[in-house]
Amino acid sequence: MNASLPPVMMPAYDRSKLKPGIVHIGLGNFHRAHMAVYLDDLFGVGDSHDWAILGAGVRAPDAAMRDALVAQDCLSTVIELDPNGRRARRVGAMVDFLPxxxxxxxxxxxxTDPGIRIVSLTVTEGGYFIDPATGQFDPTAPEIVADAANPARPATAFGAILAALKARRAAGVQPFTVMSCDNLPGNGHVTRSAVVGLARLSDPVLADWVEANVAFPNGMVDRITPATGPRERAMAAEFGLNDPVPVTCEPFRQWVVEDNFPAGRPALERVGVTFTPHVHAYEMMKIRILNGGHATIAYPGGLMDVEFVHEAMAHPLISGFLDKVEREEIIPYVPPVPDTDLAAYYALIRERFSNPEVMDTERRLCLDGSNRQPKFIVPSIRDALAAGGSVEGLALVSALWCRYCFGVTEGGQEIAPNDPNWDRLVPLARAAKEDPKVWLTLREVYGEVAGDARFAGAFEAKLRALWARGTAAVLGEYLG
Structure with a gap:
């Protein structure tokens, strides 16, 4: 242990007195650095001790996480990466991890247990069976078809939720609230669509009952949480902790939720959670400014072999590009948010991106563009076009993504597959080098904006320029 580090903060409550009230599906880093930390804080002030977490997973790899956490009494190591000094804590909000x-x-x-009143999820943005072409629930997804054919032995989280709700209905037990903690626009609506949509395939009466009786509150979540690797495990060891699955995160966190919990909820407002009917406003601000900002700096950094996000923020061309796109083409179309100054929010985002302790990678930001671009970038393009504003910067963001999907950086390094649709994207990106319009056939990404002459023309010009002159030169030209 490094004697210069502060002592590890332990749970400030008797964990043996906790009772589970929440089942959480998806025990990845984000959940353990976000929801679990809020609950740990709440338990520490002596409140809501009947709202502890039962961890759960529905994928085979989740078993490895279970093994690691059960071996350490379900305690998670969370290390806050403050530039002024790291702090570690052991989070005790989870009392067991289900097989x-x-x-x-x-x-x-x-x-099915009546003591469980909330089921929450972090199953990633791509885990909700959304048809990218329509943006709606996809009842033809193979996993959904399989669950509909065998509802008593479901393989998906939504099938399991539905089976439990059916059992509670039969037993006369009030349904639990289903709360998505994933980074999705309208995540409550999306989750409702998945659960009800699956029910409609095998039990329409149950589907009607779910629609009428089960709450799916929308929420906005935010905390930058890098992946765990050797560096993070070494950090835990510096604090004297032998933990194979520690979590690192930035100091900042935010959680905004609709107060729609008919079966009750923990008193999370005591530890900084915002309950409001205006989640959509916070959500749009975050998705457009933060997630859109991540997408803006991801691909120029990825192409220029910049490894870390804070290094990208220190690069004058990438940082300048982010500033101009945000201020001219993103922020002007973000509606007002209660008690929030958008310029100040963006300044905070810049500060968070620039934190050298987080060591977030450009590759992580480049991940899964086919799912993220239509959520984080294309809506800003659509709004800017509708308002008659510039889309030159956003078209360049999109062209940079296309160039990245060619699969080779400007330094000649091969880019390892970094998207669930990589095998489809690479041939399209290579064809688009000669004919940029080919890329805009990704209608599930671009929708109607692909047919907008102003955007299509800007995209084509930017992509041709990237191939002719390179990323740095094109960024410089855009900045003027």
């Missing part, structure tokens, strides 16, 4: 089985029997049984 991970293909048929989810243990998970369904736990969710």
């Amino acid at each position: 991970v089985h293909p048929d989810n029997a243990a998970l369904i049984a736990a969710m």
Whole structure:
């Protein structure tokens, strides 16, 4: 242990007195640095001790996380990467991690227990079975078709939720609230669509009951949480902790939720959670400014072999590009947010991106563009076009993504697959080098903006310029 570091903060409550009230599906880094930390704080002030977490997973790899956490009494190491000094804590909000089985029997049984009043999820943006072409729930997804054919032994989180809700209805037990903690626009609406849509395939009466009786509050979540690797495990060791799955995160965190919990909820407002009917306003601000900002700096950095996000922010061309796109083409179309100054919010975003302790990678920001671009960038393009504003910078963001999907950096380094649709994107990006319009056939990404002459023309010009003169030169030209 490094004697110069502050002592590890331990749970400030008797964990043996906790009772589970929440089942959480998806025990990745974000959940353990966000929701679990808020609950740990709340338990520490002596409140809501009947709202502890039962962890759960529905994928085979979740079993490895279960093994790691159960071996350390379900304590998670969370290290805050403050530039003024790292701080570590052991988060004790989870009291058990359910066995991970293909048929989810243990998970369904736990969710059927009347003591469970919330089921929450972090299953990633791509885990909600959304048809990218329509933006709606996709009932033809193979996993959904399989669950509909065998609803008593479901393999998906939504199938398990539905089976538990059906059992509670049969037993006359009030349904739990289903709360998505994923970074999705209208995440409550999306989750409702998945659960109800699956029910409609096998039990329309149950689908009607879910629609009428189950709450799916929308929420906005925010905390930058890098992936865990050797560096993060070494940090835990510096604090004297032998933890194979520590979590690192920035100091900042935010959670904004609709107060729609018919079966009750923990008193999270005591520890900084905002309950409001205006989640959509906070959500749009965050998705457009923060997530759109991440997409803006991701691909120029990825192409110029910049490894870390804070290094990208220190690069005058990338940082200047972010400033101009945000101030001229993103922020002007973000509606007002209660008690929030958008310029100050963007200044905070810049500060967070620039934190050298986080060591977030450009590659992580480049991940899954086919799912993220239509959520984080294309809506800003659509609004700017509708208002008659410039889309030159956003077209360049899109062209940089296309150039990245060619699969080779400007330094000649091969880019390892970095998207679920990589095998489709690479041939399109290579064809687009000669004919940029080919890229805009990704209608599930661009929708109607692909047919807008102003955007299509700007995109084509930017992509041709990137191939002719390179990223740095094109950024410089854009900045003028």
